[in-house]
Amino acid sequence: MTDRKLVIPGDALGEGRAGHGAYEEDGKVFSCFIGLAEEKGGLHFVIPLSGIYNPKRGDGVIGKIEDVVFSKWIVDINSPYEAVLPLSEATDEFIDLTKTDLTKYFTYGDLIFTEISSVTKTKNVQLSMRDRKCRKLRSGRLITVTPAKVPRIIGKAGSMVEMIKDITKTQIVVGQNGLVWVKGDNEDLAIEAVTEIERKSHIQGLTDQIKAMLEKKMADKYGSQPQPQLQEE
Amino acid sequence: MTSDFTRIDGRKWDELRPIFASVGVLNKADGSAMFRLGNTVAVAGVYGPRKVYPKHEEEAERAILRTKYNMAAFATSERGRPGTSRRSIEISMVTRNALMPIMFLDEFPRTAIDVHIEVLQADASTRCVGINAACLALADAGLPMKDFVASCSAGKVGDKVVLDIAGKEDTEGELDLPVAYYPKKKQITLLQMDGITTGKEAREIIALAAKGAEKIYEAQKAALRTKY
Numbered sequence: 001m002t003d004r005k006l007v008i009p010g011d012a013l014g015e016g017r018a019g020h021g022a023y024e025e026d027g028k029v030f031s032c033f034i035g036l037a038e039e040k041g042g043l044h045f046v047i048p049l050s051g052i053y054n055p056k057r058g059d060g061v062i063g064k065i066e067d068v069v070f071s072k073w074i075v076d077i078n079s080p081y082e083a084v085l086p087l088s089e090a091t092d093e094f095i096d097l098t099k100t101d102l103t104k105y106f107t108y109g110d111l112i113f114t115e116i117s118s119v120t121k122t123k124n125v126q127l128s129m130r131d132r133k134c135r136k137l138r139s140g141r142l143i144t145v146t147p148a149k150v151p152r153i154i155g156k157a158g159s160m161v162e163m164i165k166d167i168t169k170t171q172i173v174v175g176q177n178g179l180v181w182v183k184g185d186n187e188d189l190a191i192e193a194v195t196e197i198e199r200k201s202h203i204q205g206l207t208d209q210i211k212a213m214l215e216k217k218m219a220d221k222y223g224s225q226p227q228p229q230l231q232e233e
Numbered sequence: 234m235t236s237d238f239t240r241i242d243g244r245k246w247d248e249l250r251p252i253f254a255s256v257g258v259l260n261k262a263d264g265s266a267m268f269r270l271g272n273t274v275a276v277a278g279v280y281g282p283r284k285v286y287p288k289h290e291e292e293a294e295r296a297i298l299r300t301k302y303n304m305a306a307f308a309t310s311e312r313g314r315p316g317t318s319r320r321s322i323e324i325s326m327v328t329r330n331a332l333m334p335i336m337f338l339d340e341f342p343r344t345a346i347d348v349h350i351e352v353l354q355a356d357a358s359t360r361c362v363g364i365n366a367a368c369l370a371l372a373d374a375g376l377p378m379k380d381f382v383a384s385c386s387a388g389k390v391g392d393k394v395v396l397d398i399a400g401k402e403d404t405e406g407e408l409d410l411p412v413a414y415y416p417k418k419k420q421i422t423l424l425q426m427d428g429i430t431t432g433k434e435a436r437e438i439i440a441l442a443a444k445g446a447e448k449i450y451e452a453q454k455a456a457l458r459t460k461y
Contacts, residue, residue, distance in 0.1 A: 008457050009372050010380030032377040051375025080282045080344040122342050
């Protein structure tokens with residue numbers, strides 16, 4: 001891990017180029033967020049520690065269907081900008097719009113895991129269900145975390161979330177927009193772990209700490225009884 | 234200008250009242266802060282960027298910044314009439330103008346950023362304390378900013394130039410001059426004056442207020458670092 005320093009708006013980051021979360025003035029680079037500063041080959045950037053979700057192309061997000069219009073769905077992605085899922089990006093089937101009711105596929109209030117396929121300069125967001133990981137999320141529970149903390153919940157190459165899934169035998173889907181969907185017999189334990197990560201996100205070696213906590217709670221809950229198995233859809 | 238005298242409350246001529254600042258005081262707001270200068274207390278809450286209602290206020294290429302200053306009915310020794318007044322509309326507007334130069338508003342097109350400032354206890358310089366709290370709350374909300382502006386007032390009491398007017402100095406003094414200062418660029422983003430003076434003396438007072446603002450700037454930065 002490279003050296004990360006806590007910076008606040010206006011802090012000087014040195015000389016070089018300004019990347020995300022930084023700006024250049026009179027040949028010097030300054031931070032524009034409260035966050036962790038990093039430098040890679042003269043490019044300074046700041047990872048913010050708080051803030052709302054700003055949609056980015058390629059992000060996997062959890063969305064809620066807000067509206068169904070003629071040939072598209074309007075999706076709330078926990079951001080000031082609403083997203084559009086066009087019919088052509090949702091299915092490969094031929095659909096006769098004059099005869100089909102689109103609520104058959106997704107209806108009001110449905111949760112979907114989807115990918116952002118494009119974001120324009122004026123923040124018109126388009127979604128796509130083409131990727132294999134995209135799907136409808138049936139039942140389960142949804143919690144909200146700070147979008148800036150999502151990378152910590154996922155962990156390095158998914159290590160953190162895989163560990164929670166493995167121990168609690170739940171299904172977990174983490175959206176880059178700060179929504180986390182959990183389903184299984186130990187939903188409450190998994191949710192407790194996620195909120196704990198959000199609260200302690202700055203601590204090093206958090207994965208081991210969470211693992212110990214979950215293993216203890218699982219042992220308390222089931223003792224020598226057999227634990228429930230993960231049910232895949 | 235330098236003089237050795239003690240003020241009504243025992244301060245020196247260029248001494249600020251005690252500063253206390255804390256960040257993240259409101260749970261529901263996206264960003265919040267409390268700023269206290271002596272007996273003046275203000276709480277600021279920032280909401281957004283969020284969708285703009287009414288929709289016609291929306292701007293296609295940038296976020297709009299909306300500020301609302303309000304003083305609680307119990308903030309002064311005599312009960313104030315609650316709600317919007319001519320005074321609060323004016324202060325909301327000057328606060329917005331003071332904050333605009335430090336914000337990167339084009340990062341969030343078609344949204345609104347709402348800043349609510351509540352003065353809970355008033356003992357002069359409420360607009361300055363409000364701006365200081367608002368700046369911290371904006372940073373806490375994770376909004377992109379160039380830097381902070383720090384605000385402080387100076388004035389004249391009985392022919393003597395003093396920093397950070399409070400209490401009787403405000404009600405009985407001759408001049409009150411609030412300044413919001415952008416330390417990095419040495420620019421002034423708010424300048425108002427209540428009283429009569431000469432151009433030369435006004436410059437002295439402004440310079441003194443800017444010096445006070447730099448101390449407040451350091452306190453703001455320290456408060457934000459403690460939270461994270």
